[in-house]
Amino acid sequence: MSTPQPPMPQSAAAEWPAAPGAAPSAPAPAYPTYTSPIPVVRTHLGHALASEWTKIRSVRSTMWTLGVLVALVVGIGLLTGLVIANADPDLGGESPLSLGFFGLLLGSMCLITLGVLTTASEYGTGMIRTTMVACPSRGRVLAAKALVFFLVAFVVTLVCASVVGLLHVSLLEGYNASEPTGGEWLKGTVGVSLYLALLGTLSLAVGSIVRHSAGAITIMIALVLAPLVIALFMFSPSLSDVQQALFEYSIPNQMSIFYANSLSESGPSGWDPLWIMLVAAGAALGAAFALLRKRDV
């Protein structure tokens, strides 16, 4: 619609006379029209990604949740490493990487919070309307949010898991710990980081569905903790199958599979937890997208 004109500041544009029919591509409009000197751009996902990146880095809550994540994972990793090394243990050929599990289990709460806040907080402030006015393609908004969050969560978790892994291997050298293989390194760093980033993305989708930060965070924490807790109180033998399944598919147990120290012998193994979480996050994003299209903002 716009003619290619040199970019001019608004003050100069304001002095432009209202030229009737200024847009040459328009079929001789009957009314005066205004043509902006700003070049017209066809927006795409890249613009939405840049926009969401600015959003996520320019609020304090991102720094808080990721800061606490780093502090928990590295802090707890360092403490466990030091305590065990001081006790002069015999690890009996165990991989030292598995010690990183505790820090990451707690750290998952931070990723859940940040994931939920990425979507749900916009409903609390009313900013979602500004967002949807700027980008009317609702699917694009959700995709950009999910991608930016996933990458941020993955990179931060990967760095933390790798630092803690290296720390444990060097601290526990010579205590009969096994030297982790390449496959074990891959699962204990990239694998578990992908898993947690997907858990955060699931939270992001739940935040978009629930549209309420506290509600969505509560749902997600319950999802992580409830199966284990419920299984603990299933004393009846008739429920033992259910109890077993709750144990095996609980999120903490799925995480521990990345360190090959599952709480149970049957159930998911290898890379299974990653695929399970991928399907769960994908389904939740699909539901979030369908609702986002249908509902009023």
Next chain:
Amino acid sequence: MIELEGLTKRYGEKVAVDNLTFTVRPGIVTGFLGPNGAGKSTTMRMILGLDHPTAGDVRVDGTHYDRLKDPLTDIGALLEAKGVHPGRSAYNHLLWLAQSNGIPERRVREVLDEVGLTAVARKKAKGFSLGMGQRLGIAAALLGDPRILMFDEPVNGLDPEGIHWIRTLMKSLAEQGRTVFVSSHLMSEMALTADHLVVIGQGRLLADTSMAEFIRRNSRSYVRVRTPQREALLDALHRAGVTAVDGADGTLEVDGTPAEAIGELAARDGVVLHELSPQQASLEEAFMQLTAESVEYHAHTGAPLPPQQQQQQQWGESWRKG
């Protein structure tokens, strides 16, 4: 240009916007007037594709809003809910908006300068006063230098200097050939800025007319007369073919005859006058009359609701709609 065609929005049983059809044209300021809860904000949200219409259609420059490729350069909007994250700085708020539409970053500094927020650009939005928040919202609307501007209650919370600034800004934007659509519940505010007027009440279109036409039609002028010799004056007026109606406090009101003529008629018969004053019914009264009728029309009760009750009913409706 914004075109509405039979636009309707229902929330369950309640009709918020009822079959609205009108066009907002470029080059002038169009006022969108209605009492609180009349459906102004709902209509604006439907224009912006935020709410889905139950029926009807709305187009922005001939296109549905969700088909616009870089909407901020087509239409800039200041919505009632400010839509700013309290923890984000004014600069970053405008930056993400600019990035989402591929608008160059220098525009952020330009609009901040234009609305006078440069000094607080790096401050968090939660520290902003109501007026500063309103200015930030206007900066966001101006960011894409759009052909269409839409302001929902822009003068809310502004001081007199800010109100004057908004009025001048809206007029100059319209003079540049842009479409300016501004909502308000204050007739007096519209009378000062709008060239065209769209009035709604209970979601229905009550008037779609030029401001001059609205003033001509609705500002009734009459002469108020007070006299101790009521019958004598009525006789004198009657003989001259002038009719008077009873006004408040035992006064008489005469339409369509200048005060001078009434004075001379009274003097000819030696009638004593205690008051003879030309009166002008305010536009605010005309507006209230217009919208009050729509409330009565909907209530279907014989007696009109007392004003207090109307107020509460409308207030409650706006709250339910959020």
